[in-house]
Amino acid sequence: MGDKHATERLAGDAAGIARAAELLDSGGLVALPTETVYGLAGRADRTATVAAIYRAKGRPDFNPLIVHVPDVAAAERLARFDDRARAIAARFWPGPLTMVLPLAEGAPIAAAVTAGLPTMALRCPAHPVMRAVLEQAGLPLAAPSANRSGAVSPTSARHVLATLDGRIDAVLDGGAAEKGLESTIVALRDGGGWQLLREGPIGQPALAAILGPATPVSEARIEAPGQLAQHYSPGKPVRLEVVDARDDEFLLGFAAVAGDWSLSPSGDLAEAAARLYEGLHRAAASALPRVAVAPVPDAGLGRAINDRLRRAAS
Structure with missing residues (x-):
């Protein structure tokens, strides 16, 4: 978007989805709901639009962006898939899994999306509103988290507006994000190896069951x-x-540690993941100058929660 102006608030209905698709087609920036966190979406094939995403976020240009697609067929037009990629796509897409794959020759993707790397990050999201926008827009959408860079990721339209109001064209309200943690990121390497680049809702054991160690x-x-x-x-x-x-x-509590606000009074890791960023937003907004977090078990989904907490504390 150009000069700073009011950000449109769109409902997650047919009219809101159509307006979001219209704005995206014209090169605008729209915050969209996914099942993980809200993403700041823009055309992945336009350098100017990708630059606008970086400008709105204040994000360093060496950090690549995830490109969102409606299905595997759309993904295969952008990246080179092998049998392993197809196998985990069949198991986990649509869903909270991002794959880093070799860029396809001639893929219509702005170089800024991949930060100049020969690989790209792809995801097929599950949220029905996001999927409807992808279908209507008919475009691959670059969509990092819809917040100022380095700040807490947004799990509601209200969180988006807290840091991006006036900096983007619109936010499409699809309710609270279900998972509350960014997608798992897996890189498939030439020669058969693979690496877990970011912990997320899909754990390493589930991937290893298909891909091996x-x-x-x-x-x-x-x-x-x-x-x-x-x-x-x-x-x-x-x-x-x-x-x-x-x-x-x-104090962000967990289980027996009540705190000023609890990630999960019952010690449920799925609930804690879904509430993590809401808790960090509350801590940021409080009058107290420091934040403390109760112990969270470092197993299963707790590994992804603790990964985010360690980064927040760094």
Whole structure:
């Protein structure tokens, strides 16, 4: 978008979906709901639109963007799929899984989307509103999380507007994000290896059941979103594994540790994942200058939760 102006609020109905598709087709930026977090969507085939995404987010241009597609056929026009990619797509798409794959020759994708890398990150989302927009727009959409870069990821339209109101064309309200954590990112390497680049709702054991043992991540290059060390920050110092908070700390509780606000009073990891960013938003908005977080078990979905918390605390 050009000069700063009011961001349209669109309902997640037929009229809102049609308006979002119209704005996207014309090169606009629209925050859209997915089952993970809200994404800031724009045409992945236009350099100017991708630049506008970076400008709105204040995001470094070495951090690639995930491209969202409606189905595997659309994905195969953009990246090189092998039998492994097709197997995990058949199992986990539509859903919270992003694959990093070799860029297809002649793929109509702006170079800024891949940050100049020979690979690209692809996802087929499950949220019905996002899928309806993808179908109507008929475009691959680059869509990083709809927030200022480094801030807490948004799980509601209200969170989007907290940092992007006036910076984007519209937000399409599809309710609260179901999963509340960004997608799992897996990179499939030439020669048969694979790596888990970002923990998420789909755990490594489920992927290993199809792909075999993973290869450790050793390279320092950034080739997928969420690999920057400081990410998901509430803008205040964060202390982890806390049972008794200090007087100047807003305590995010879990299970028996009640805190000022609890990720899950019952200790349910799925509930904690869905409420994580809401909790960090509350901590950011509180008058207390510091944040503390109760211990969260580092197993299953807890690994993905703790990954985000460690980045928030870095």
